[in-house]
Amino acid sequence: MSAQQPSIPQGTRDFGPAVVARRNYIFGVIRRVFEKFGYAPLETPTLENLSVLTGKYGEEGDQLLFKVLNSGNFLKKQKGDKIKEQVTPEDLLAGPRAVLPKVAEKGLRYDLTVPFARYVVMNRNTLVFPFKRYQIQPVWRADRPQRGRYREFYQCDADVVGTNSLLCEAEIVLMMSEVLTTLGLTDHTIKINHRGVLGAFYKALGGEGTEVDLFTAIDKLDKIGREGVEKELLERGFSAAATERLFDLLSVGGDFEEKLERLLAAFATAGVEPDNADGYRGLQDLQQVLTYLRGFGFEKWKNLEFDVTLARGLSYYTGCIFEIKINNVNMGSVSGGGRYDNLTGAFGLPGVSGVGFSFGVDRLYDCLEELQLFPEAVATTTRCLLANFDAESEVAVLPVLRRLREAGIASELYPEPGKLGRQFKYADGKDIPYVLIQGPEERAAGRFKLKTLATGQEQTVTLEEALAELAN
Template sequence: MQKPSIPQGTRDFGPAQVARRQHIFNVIRRTFEQFGYAPLETPTLENLSVLTGKYGDEGDQLLFKVLNSGNFLQNERRGVITPNVTAEDLDAGPKVVLPKIAEKGLRYDLTVPFARYVAMNRGTLTFPFRRYQMQPVWRADRPQRGRYREFYQCDADVVGTDSLLCEAEIVLMMAQVLNGLGLHDFTIKINHRGVLRNIFQALGGAGNENDLFVAIDKLDKIGREGVSKELLEKGFAASVIDTLFELLGVEGDYAEKLQRLLAGFATAGVESDHDRGYRGLAELADVHDLLVASGFRQFERLEFDPALARGLSYYTGCIFEVKINNVAMGSVSGGGRYDNLTGAFGLPGVSGVGFSFGVDRLYDCLESLDLFTETAETPTRCLLTHFDKESGLAALPLLAQLRAANIPSELYPDASKLQKQFKYADAKGIPLVLILGPEELAAGVVKIKILKTGEEKVLPIGEVVSALTV
């Protein structure tokens, strides 16, 4: 006999948790579909040839690899068996052994499988192709609070168009989902990789562009001092770093920041790269105009932050990140435009833009803000009591009617003590108990008890369903 357990970093979701998670998925799905995004599902297992090298060295380490089935230590060809893994392979280490014993891995994100899907189906897809995908991903990360080894991502991407309408719609969808979940106090940060490039140019081409972006990305965590220190070590001059923080720290509203950066770039002699001056600033202005035209009303929640960098990812245009204010939690959503997502799979030059919600983080935010209303451990609305065999049988037609009226209902399966049946309803959070004892049956009535209030009413059997569906 063993004491059962589940792997570190994984979770069971009981009925109340599934119902709450389902609520989050429904709000996201409804929003994605209202905006014309169509569902896609890709396999849990992907070939390691598809996954490896797409997430950096650290990502390759964190991929869950699946052992080849059958005898993974042997090769068989035309009945001749030879060793697959040798003692020399063991000495050479996991880099040599791994490709011999594992050719599949678990989905690590939804972006690479999407790119793989688009490349594989290029001939039959109609572009622009808008897809959403809500599936779990797996990472062999060290588990800690808010970080799991199996967790859901909800992505929406559109590929095959460079229209900035798509960027504006990402802001609209982010706001609609958060408002729909009751998370009204949020900040959507927006920036543009072009702005970051222009800032780099304004520094006079000092140091390395990637070093700069990596350092800026840490501003939230290590502050201005930490970033300065890192940049000095990387060979940036102190005066250049001052210019950097002047540009990153421009104040004002969305439009004012655009104006001030424009002036800053011009002063620093940055050459324009767009028919309207600087591409990043011009596109951010367009996104703003499109939001105004779309009737977006929460501009106080949209912040142009020139210091938003989104790491060393494949983004090339607008980038986004969302935080819930007054909750100690990382970003709950993020995304951006990329120019070459499918290039690694032989389909270059497909521009697209997408973003992702982290369901587990949204769940934790909703819980810490006490915004979940659903607590029942069952969908059941009515529990019919069971006195004895005869009254049990007599309850079955009413049970069938309730279910036919889409009112989830149960007859307590055994003729246990009434107290036990009430305790069951209470523990499960079933709101109504319908009492059909011999007396009620003789009188052709049902006694309905509302558990929360203790209120009771007696109704003729034939009126119960209509009373409950009103």
């Protein structure tokens, strides 16, 4: 055979039956929680115009976009002349910026947020606001693949746009909590902070450096520690004194409410003006989220933490920000999100505030696997294999097969007569729990043998008894 050895692209995966079933279990839990909170499903195309995607994810993001050659038939066999017309050697020598728009106008969805914003703007005249949508679809990033980082992976987003209500933030905390609890991931921490609080920190430092530098440095605290952050801040023009003031603020202690009070006092001391929209609004917003959560009946919630060091990289957040850490697994955050005030502005619809969050299904999957939390019943598989004796009995058992399926029992007849050993092996390999056997002897007696593979137990039963057992 001179045939090729097939392979799949780096950073992509095939999901076999058992994995699909487990992933669908996670998607199902997330979907049901989203829907219970009034979020409705949206699906957008895989292909988006590059004009929609480019410039929305920063320069690094632009480089990680997968770009698709025009219409598939650019560069096609008969079009030698056309391509020469489209892209000249001069273009090529002029560099990629001249070439790209001529060869690729489409790209693969990079996240679910920008397509959502695009959808909202395109449908703004027919949508009912506030618009609450969830979206569970794959995204693509031309990142360097490594353990746990893929080029094609699913995101599960829920967002609401068209309202400033902090009820949405409170409900996001509830949705996060319900998804994790339903999945059995009870040892988790939902971290919340507010960009305004971080903004007030910046003010409290006395206006050195830039706000973005400050947020970026704080974001790395987990990874590079206090020393690393100090070093970075000094390099970026913050003074040692300012850096010290920052760490005083970052180390504020107490429970949610105590932290709010202490920061309020600290802001006053540090000369953050009471009418500073950012800082005080941040504290007020967080207080209001807490009020809503108490209204729902959640008091002194150990899984919820006001983490003033939470910064989150994405620049479009303007209000509350969230992140979830599973405490008993060594793994980055499994979910994150926040409020943004101008997501649709890039598409000509300014002033639409929204808030949303996203679950990373791959990380949730790994957590569930490591903690052995997948329910056994998750696997979608055949429940009963009918053994196939010979050409005659093969046809004779077809009415039985029909009965099983009509009773809603996923069943199959081994498709060829043959050795029982091979058929048992098939059932075993496919995790089919039961084999139903009717050889000539059983047929004469109007009975079946029902074998339970896990225990090896075999019982002689009537069809009705088999149906009752299999329906359990």
